[in-house]
Amino acid sequence: MILKKLFVFATWMLVCEPFILSAQMGVENFSYKDESAITQSVDDADFYLRRAIRYTKQGDLKNAVADIESSLALDQSRGIAYGTAACIYFISKNYIKVLEYAKREIELLPDNAEGYCYKGMASLALVPAPQGTVQEKASVAIQSFTRAMELDSYSTRWYYWRGRAELLMGNWDEAYLARALADFRKDIEYNPQSYKGYYNAALVLSHDKSYKEALELLAQSIALKPDFVDALYLRAYCGLYAGTAEEVKEDCTAYISLVKSENLEGQEAVDLAAVYAMRAIVYRAEHRFEESIADFSEAIRLQPENGSLYGSRRSVYESAADQTKKASLKRKYLKLARRDDQMAKRLNAGKTKQMEYVVQGLKMAENFLPTLLETAEKEAR
Numbered sequence: 001m002i003l004k005k006l007f008v009f010a011t012w013m014l015v016c017e018p019f020i021l022s023a024q025m026g027v028e029n030f031s032y033k034d035e036s037a038i039t040q041s042v043d044d045a046d047f048y049l050r051r052a053i054r055y056t057k058q059g060d061l062k063n064a065v066a067d068i069e070s071s072l073a074l075d076q077s078r079g080i081a082y083g084t085a086a087c088i089y090f091i092s093k094n095y096i097k098v099l100e101y102a103k104r105e106i107e108l109l110p111d112n113a114e115g116y117c118y119k120g121m122a123s124l125a126l127v128p129a130p131q132g133t134v135q136e137k138a139s140v141a142i143q144s145f146t147r148a149m150e151l152d153s154y155s156t157r158w159y160y161w162r163g164r165a166e167l168l169m170g171n172w173d174e175a176y177l178a179r180a181l182a183d184f185r186k187d188i189e190y191n192p193q194s195y196k197g198y199y200n201a202a203l204v205l206s207h208d209k210s211y212k213e214a215l216e217l218l219a220q221s222i223a224l225k226p227d228f229v230d231a232l233y234l235r236a237y238c239g240l241y242a243g244t245a246e247e248v249k250e251d252c253t254a255y256i257s258l259v260k261s262e263n264l265e266g267q268e269a270v271d272l273a274a275v276y277a278m279r280a281i282v283y284r285a286e287h288r289f290e291e292s293i294a295d296f297s298e299a300i301r302l303q304p305e306n307g308s309l310y311g312s313r314r315s316v317y318e319s320a321a322d323q324t325k326k327a328s329l330k331r332k333y334l335k336l337a338r339r340d341d342q343m344a345k346r347l348n349a350g351k352t353k354q355m356e357y358v359v360q361g362l363k364m365a366e367n368f369l370p371t372l373l374e375t376a377e378k379e380a381r
Helices: 002-007 045-058 061-074 079-091 095-108 113-125 134-151 158-167 174-190 195-207 211-224 229-242 245-258 266-285 289-302 307-323 327-348 353-361 364-380
Strands: none
Touching: 045 061, 045 079, 061 079, 079 095, 079 113, 095 113, 113 134, 113 158, 134 158, 158 174, 158 195, 174 195, 195 211, 195 229, 211 229, 229 245, 229 266, 245 266, 266 289, 266 307, 289 307, 307 327
C-alpha cells in the first residue's frame, strides 16, 4: 500500500501547476510603447491584440479571449498573435486551444522557443484527457522542451518539465528514468531553489533503492518548503530503509499535522492512510503496540476496504499478545488478530493484478522491522 503512491502517478500534479508559466512567459514578454494610447479600430488586428494583452494583465480573461480571437480573425499571419492566444488560453486552462495555437505559432515562427514551450506544457496538461496515450503526449512534450532549449540556451526551467515528461514514459522505463534524473539534477544546478526538482530527483533515486542519496535531496526540498507534504511522505518512506525510527515518526507526524483527515476522498485519503501505516510500523518496531494499533485503526478508518491494513494490524495484535504476560489481555489480542485476519482475507479474495499491491502489503510491516529495529538499537547504545 505504501508503494502504490510511488509507482502509480501518471498525472500527479501535472494539471495543478499551470500558472507557473504565467509569470515567466506570455503576457509579460509583450510590451508596447504606450498601451494607454490604444484606440479602437474595428478592422485593426493589432488593436485587438494589444487590448487582449491588457485584459490578460488585468485578469479579465473573458474579454481577453474575445479580443485575441478578433485579432486572429482579422490577421492570421502573425505568429506573435498565436503566441498571445496560447498564453491566454493557458491561463484559462483551455489546453486543447493552447496546443492548437502553439502549433500555429511554430509554423509561423519556427525559430521561436515560446511556441515549443506552450506545446510541451499543453501536452503534459492534457495527459488526463482520454484522447491519445500518456506516452504519446509525454513524447510530444519531451520533443517540444528539447527544441525549446536548443533555441533558447538561457532557458533552464524546461529541464524540470522535460524530466516530468520523461517520468511518464511508461512503466518506469530505466532509460527514461536515467534521463529524468539527469534533467532534475540540471534543474537543481541552474535553479537551486527548485524544491520540486530535489523532490523529483529523490523520487527517481527511491525507485532505484538509493535511499540515502534520496534522503539528502529530500532534506533540501523540505528545507526550502517545510510544508511540502509530498516530500515529507517520500522521506518517511525512504527513512524506513535508510533513516532512523525517530526521523520516520517526525515526518509522519508533520504530514498528519498538515493534512486534515475530515472528509478526505480519493488519493488524499489513500496517502494519509499510508502515512498512518508507516508511523504504525515504527511504533510496532519500538514495541509501542497500543500506539501502533491506534495508527493502523485510523488508517483503516480512512481506507476501510484495504485488506492490507487489517493484515498489518493483525500482526501488531499478535506481537502484543506475545509480549504481554496477562492471560486475559493475551486472549483479547488474539481474538482481535483473528478478526482482522478474517477481514483481510475477505477483502483480498478474488482480487488479482489491479490489487496486487494489497496482497504484497500484508507482510510489509514485517519486512520493514529489521531495519527499524537495527537503527533503534544503535540509538539506544
